[in-house]
Each structure stands twice: as C-alpha cells, then as structure tokens.
Amino acid sequence: MENPIQNQNPTPNPKSAFLQSNTAKMIMVGVLTLFLLIPLNLVQNLIRERSERKNETTLNVNQTWGSQIHFYGPILQIPYKTYTETVIVDAITKEKTTQKKAIIQQAFFFPDDLHNTTTIEKVDDINRGLYNPIVFKANMKFNGSFQNINFNKLNINTEDVLWDKASIIIKTTNLKSIKSDLKIGVNETYYSLESKTNEDDYFGTLETDAFTYNPGQKMDFNFNMNYNGSNSVQFIPIGKTTTTNINANWNSPNFIGSFAANNSTKKITNQGFHADWKILHINRPFSQQYTNKIPKLTNYSYGVKLIETVDEYQQNERASKYGFLVIGLTFLIFFLIQTISKKSIHIFQYTMIGLALIMFYTLLISITEHSSFTIAYAVAASAVIIMLLLYSISVLKEKKFPLLIGASLTVLYSFIFVIIQLENYALLVGSIGLFLILGAVMYFSRKIDWGNN
Structure with missing residues (x-):
C-alpha cells in the first residue's frame, strides 16, 4: 500500500532545481553575452565598410578637384x-x-x-x-x-x-x-x-x-x-x-x-x-x-x-568598442534587480534586451551620416533607453526597478559619450569610471545570499 505522505511531497528534480538557480542563470546570461558579440562584430564591420566608402569617395574627389600641394x-x-x-x-x-x-x-x-x-x-x-x-x-x-x-x-x-x-x-x-x-x-x-x-x-x-x-x-x-x-x-x-x-x-x-x-x-x-x-x-x-x-x-x-x-566614423567605431561593456553591465543590472526583487526574467527576455542594445549602434551610424555625432548619439541612446524602460515595466510588472534601470542606462551612455569625446584623458576617466561602477556593483550585491541559490 502506498504511503500518502510520500505522494504529497515528491522529491524535487535536481536538474530542474539547478536550472532555476542563480548560478545557472548567470551561466546562461554569460553565454548570451558572448553570443551577442557576433551581431556586435557585424555592426563594427558595417562601420568600417562605411568609413572605407567615405575614403574612396574622398580619393575620387581629390583626383578630380586637386591633390596635395x-x-x-x-x-x-x-x-x-x-x-x-x-x-x-x-x-x-x-x-x-x-x-x-x-x-x-x-x-x-x-x-x-x-x-x-x-x-x-x-x-x-x-x-x-x-x-x-x-x-x-x-x-x-x-x-x-x-x-x-x-x-x-x-x-x-x-x-x-x-x-x-x-x-x-x-x-x-x-x-x-x-x-x-x-x-x-x-x-x-x-x-x-x-x-x-x-x-x-x-x-x-x-x-x-x-x-x-x-x-x-x-x-x-x-x-x-x-x-x-x-x-x-x-x-x-x-x-x-x-x-x-x-x-x-x-x-x-x-x-x-x-x-x-x-x-x-x-x-x-x-x-x-x-x-x-x-x-x-x-x-x-x-x-x-x-x-x-x-x-x-x-x-x-x-x-x-x-x-x-575625429570624424564621425572614428567616433562610431570607438563607441562600438564599448559595446561589450554596455551589454555586460546592462545584463548585470537586470540580473541584480531580478535577484533582489525575486522577479523572474527569462533568457528570451535577456535576448531581446541584448538585441535592443545592439540596435543602438545601427541607429547611431545611420543617424550620424545625416547629422552630427552628438545629435545621433542623443537620439539613439534616448530611443534605446525608452524602449528598455517600457519593456522592463512590462516584464517586472512595476515601475520602481524599471526607473532604476532607466537611470542606470542614462548614466552608462553618458559615461561612454564623455570617454569618446576625450582624447588625452580617455584612459584615465575610463579607468576611474569602471572602478566606481565595480564599487557600486559590489555595494548593491553585498547582501545577496548566493549560497542558497
């Protein structure tokens, strides 16, 4: 005769429990981050292709107008x-x-x-x-x-x-x-x-x-x-x-x-x-x-x-080189918010977030060709931040954490823009900024109990 108590408390599937753990989610997000380097690299190739086209056009104009003296x-x-x-x-x-x-x-x-x-x-x-x-x-x-x-x-x-x-x-x-x-x-x-x-x-x-x-x-x-x-x-x-x-x-x-x-x-x-x-x-x-x-x-x-x-294509190329940093930090922000708020964010939703971040660079290069880099950066960054803000409200079912995400992305894109504009102090400012970001991540993650996840 079967024991009714045993039927009411089945043993959890170890495999299912592991997939729901923070460790598994971190691994999946990390793999996704690496996977997104493929479209990011395609965007960088597009920027180089447009730059080469500009150089060819400039050479043709110089040959007809007049070369160096x-x-x-x-x-x-x-x-x-x-x-x-x-x-x-x-x-x-x-x-x-x-x-x-x-x-x-x-x-x-x-x-x-x-x-x-x-x-x-x-x-x-x-x-x-x-x-x-x-x-x-x-x-x-x-x-x-x-x-x-x-x-x-x-x-x-x-x-x-x-x-x-x-x-x-x-x-x-x-x-x-x-x-x-x-x-x-x-x-x-x-x-x-x-x-x-x-x-x-x-x-x-x-x-x-x-x-x-x-x-x-x-x-x-x-x-x-x-x-x-x-x-x-x-x-x-x-x-x-x-x-x-x-x-x-x-x-x-x-x-x-x-x-x-x-x-x-x-x-x-x-x-x-x-x-x-x-x-x-x-x-x-x-x-x-x-x-x-x-x-x-x-x-x-x-x-x-x-x-x-620094012409517009050099600025776009420099911006794209920070793409991995932007994707990684954005995923980290979402992951910390997910862990702290106990909200579940599916790997598919992380994929949509990553693709939105990649779209920033295609918007940036296309708008730059018809206006200045500053205007293009402001428009592209604003579009991506608003998109992710609305998407995170839909995913998290509240406004507190999405507003924090929007503010964090605004600070991040502003920080990247300042680095791109600097020449002699880009490395110094970038190093200090990354140090402060690391300190903030360490502060907000200090009370998370990783042992039970």
Whole structure:
C-alpha cells in the first residue's frame, strides 16, 4: 500500500532545481553575452565598410578637384659647357689626333631670399552624396632674390657659362589643378612658365624661356600660384633665408614636416589658424647650388595638413568598442534587480534586451551620416533607453526597478559619450569610471545570499 505522505511531497528534480538557480542563470546570461558579440562584430564591420566608402569617395574627389600641394622654387638654371677629349689613332700612319667635344650641362642655384605668403580657403560646397571631403583653394605669393651667383664654387670657368641661356624653373605637384596665369617677374620683366617633360615621377617642372643673366647682378623675382588642392600644403626651404606665412579658415591643422612653426606667432582659433616659419640655410643639410641634377629634397619639407580630429566614423567605431561593456553591465543590472526583487526574467527576455542594445549602434551610424555625432548619439541612446524602460515595466510588472534601470542606462551612455569625446584623458576617466561602477556593483550585491541559490 502506498504511503500518502510520500505522494504529497515528491522529491524535487535536481536538474530542474539547478536550472532555476542563480548560478545557472548567470551561466546562461554569460553565454548570451558572448553570443551577442557576433551581431556586435557585424555592426563594427558595417562601420568600417562605411568609413572605407567615405575614403574612396574622398580619393575620387581629390583626383578630380586637386591633390596635395608640394612645392619648391624658384630655381635659377644656367647651362655651361664641359669638354671631353677623344684620341683617334690613324690605322696607317699611326698618328694620334685629339678631338675635343663640348657637352652642355646645367647648374642650379637656389635663391638667397625666399618669402612666401599662403592663404588657404576651405571649400564647403563640394559634396558627394553623404560626404563632404576636405578640399581647398590655395593662393600662394612668392618674392625674393638671387645674388652672389658663383660658378667658382662649382669649379666651372666663367667663360664656359652660357649666360644668355639662363631660365627659371619651379618644382611642384598637382600641376593639373593650378588655376593662375603662370608668369614670373624677374627685375620687372615677366616671363611665362610652361610645363616641361622630365624624369621626376613626383614633381612636375615649370620653366621659363631663356633670358640673359648678367654676372654679379642681383635678380629680384615675384610670382603668384593659385591651386585647387586637398589634404596638405608643403614647401621645401631652398632659400638661404626662407620665410613662410600660412593663414587658413580651418580650425584643425596638423603641422607636419622637418621644421616646426614659430610657437610665438602660431594661433589656432575656431575660425582658423595662422602659422609662420623662418628657416636658415644652416638649419638644413643641403647646399645652395648643384650641377647636372638636383638631389631629392622631399625629406626636408614643412607645411600643414588639414585634418578632422575625429570624424564621425572614428567616433562610431570607438563607441562600438564599448559595446561589450554596455551589454555586460546592462545584463548585470537586470540580473541584480531580478535577484533582489525575486522577479523572474527569462533568457528570451535577456535576448531581446541584448538585441535592443545592439540596435543602438545601427541607429547611431545611420543617424550620424545625416547629422552630427552628438545629435545621433542623443537620439539613439534616448530611443534605446525608452524602449528598455517600457519593456522592463512590462516584464517586472512595476515601475520602481524599471526607473532604476532607466537611470542606470542614462548614466552608462553618458559615461561612454564623455570617454569618446576625450582624447588625452580617455584612459584615465575610463579607468576611474569602471572602478566606481565595480564599487557600486559590489555595494548593491553585498547582501545577496548566493549560497542558497
């Protein structure tokens, strides 16, 4: 005969009891958190893909509008003669005769004084779809002088110099985007500059027609160059004394090259920047004159690059890198509330919460492309917080804990936004914030009896 007392108190299923324990729920939530890294990684790939598309669009615009500007000149070019002797022996008489042949070579002289004032104007109406590449117009004014031209330093006899075949050359990139009439004034006489074919794959060459240079004469020059350009403007200090002044209506310059701008006169404001350089011949390791060929001087450049300090895709990528932290902390908040309030939250509901957190990043990138990152972040964060607030009210059947969840998410998203905006102090602020979060979790979980769960 069966015992009725035994029928009324069946032995609990150990497997069922374990699945209802906090330990099992923690394991499932942890596995779900790791699983959500898959869609988070897909979102990060989407951000990188959109960023690459922007870079491709920018490159296409730069190729049509104008590329970076790299400039040096003017250079005085004067040809001279060198001679080779060939001994010819008569096959019959065995007499030797010497033939002398003249070879024309070039001597190059850099200016004694070189002054440059450049104005850079950012162009804002060049758009390609969603993107607005950094392109500009550059107006460059040059003046200076050549003097003390000395062939003796080059071991060349002055009687071998072709003084009536002198010319001025200029080396520059971005020839196709020059927008000015190319003329250079030499002692108040103007000469046209024309493109010259050369073997340099990087710099193009502009050269004047031949003119007569009078030995010992001081030769003053002046000319203007107007470009459509992008990315950067750089110069090479070929003057014995080189001064450069750059003004621009762009507030994020990156001063680049081998020579620093003068700190006492450098100014950067919200409206633009101003920078000055003064470089002496003793500051750079190359000479003022050469024969036959000018050496490669690109390593001695200086100038400015127009940059975006952190563009929208970089900000989105940085935000997505905190995705695992946001998901983990949000799940932790729900888990602690579930444990404290004795409310049951199903693993499916955790999944819906995680997917809502992932949707934040797709909203962020899509809205950012049509507005600013700040507005996009505020809209996406508000949408996700409101969604999770309403969902948690439905799940927990009360308003006290959902309001706590909403406040916690607001603090968390605000904390992430502050870290993204910071540059030099991001690691410090992030470390302090995580320390405080850990302390808060330890405080609110201190009275939970884990041994009975």
